[in-house]
Amino acid sequence: DAKTTQPPSMDCAEGRAANLPCNHSTISGNEYVYWYRQIHSQGPQYIIHGLKNNETNEMASLIITEDRKSSTLILPHATLRDTAVYYCIVRVGNNAGNMLTFGGGTRLMVKP
Amino acid sequence: KAGVTQTPRYLIKTRGQQVTLSCSPISGHRSVSWYQQTPGQGLQFLFEYFSETQRNKGNFPGRFSGRQFSNSRSEMNVSTLELGDSALYLCASSTTLGTRGTEAFFGQGTRLTVV
Numbered sequence: 001d002a003k004t005t006q007p008p009s010m011d012c013a014e015g016r017a018a019n020l021p022c023n024h025s026t027i028s029g030n031e032y033v034y035w036y037r038q039i040h041s042q043g044p045q046y047i048i049h050g051l052k053n054n055e056t057n058e059m060a061s062l063i064i065t066e067d068r069k070s071s072t073l074i075l076p077h078a079t080l081r082d083t084a085v086y087y088c089i090v091r092v093g094n095n096a097g098n099m100l101t102f103g104g105g106t107r108l109m110v111k112p
Numbered sequence: 113k114a115g116v117t118q119t120p121r122y123l124i125k126t127r128g129q130q131v132t133l134s135c136s137p138i139s140g141h142r143s144v145s146w147y148q149q150t151p152g153q154g155l156q157f158l159f160e161y162f163s164e165t166q167r168n169k170g171n172f173p174g175r176f177s178g179r180q181f182s183n184s185r186s187e188m189n190v191s192t193l194e195l196g197d198s199a200l201y202l203c204a205s206s207t208t209l210g211t212r213g214t215e216a217f218f219g220q221g222t223r224l225t226v227v
Contacts, residue, residue: 034215038155041200041221042220042221043116043202043204043218043219043220043221044155044202044204044216044218045218046215046216046217049215087155098143098145098160098162098168098204098206098216099145099157099160099168099170100145100147100155100157100204100216101157102147102154102155102156103154104154105154
């Protein structure tokens with residue numbers, strides 16, 4: 001699976017959009033981009049994933065560049081409860097298994 | 113729908129002992145993965161079981177082992193505990209991956225402290 005690069009930390013004002021970038025310049029054509037987050041002392045929580053089209057769900061939006069070398073997770077209206085470590089993961093979508101390779105993630109601090 | 117259940121939540125063991133952790137996946141999920149999380153190494157993949165067979169294995173010593181039962185419940189065992197095995201152990205369950213990919217659902221973890 002391709003490696004990802006994320007900034008170690010970011011701040012965001014409550015109520016504003018949080019835009020979390022991720023670089024995955026070595027991504028392969030069959031690799032998906034996944035985002036998880038981990039609130040302190042809890043298990044990681046799935047947020048969203050995509051292949052090449054932008055995706056949106058009730059939690060967030062995922063914007064993938066046309067060349068697929070980078071992506072941005074957008075939390076449209078960040079709240080204090082969104083303070084967490086956000087992990088960007090790329091992995092092949094097949095039946096080979098469900099192994100996830102976590103990097104360091106981005107520690108998002110939402111401030112009042 | 114019940115989530116992933118891990119037991120126990122907290123555990124204190126002595127060096128040299130062994131420990132068994134349990135994970136009950138979401139009903140209908142046949143894939144169970146285990147992860148170790150420490151402040152120094154972050155989240156690291158231990159192994160994955162699918163239909164009672166180990167499908168993938170991370171880079172951990174043989175002291176770490178696991179198994180999956182016919183009802184998809186899984187256990188992991190760590191023998192001859194070392195201080196460095198102190199960590200949060202997380203279990204995740206997933207449906208069959210398929211070509212589109214699917215999300216993993218994590219439990220709350222078992223916090224193991226080795227003294």
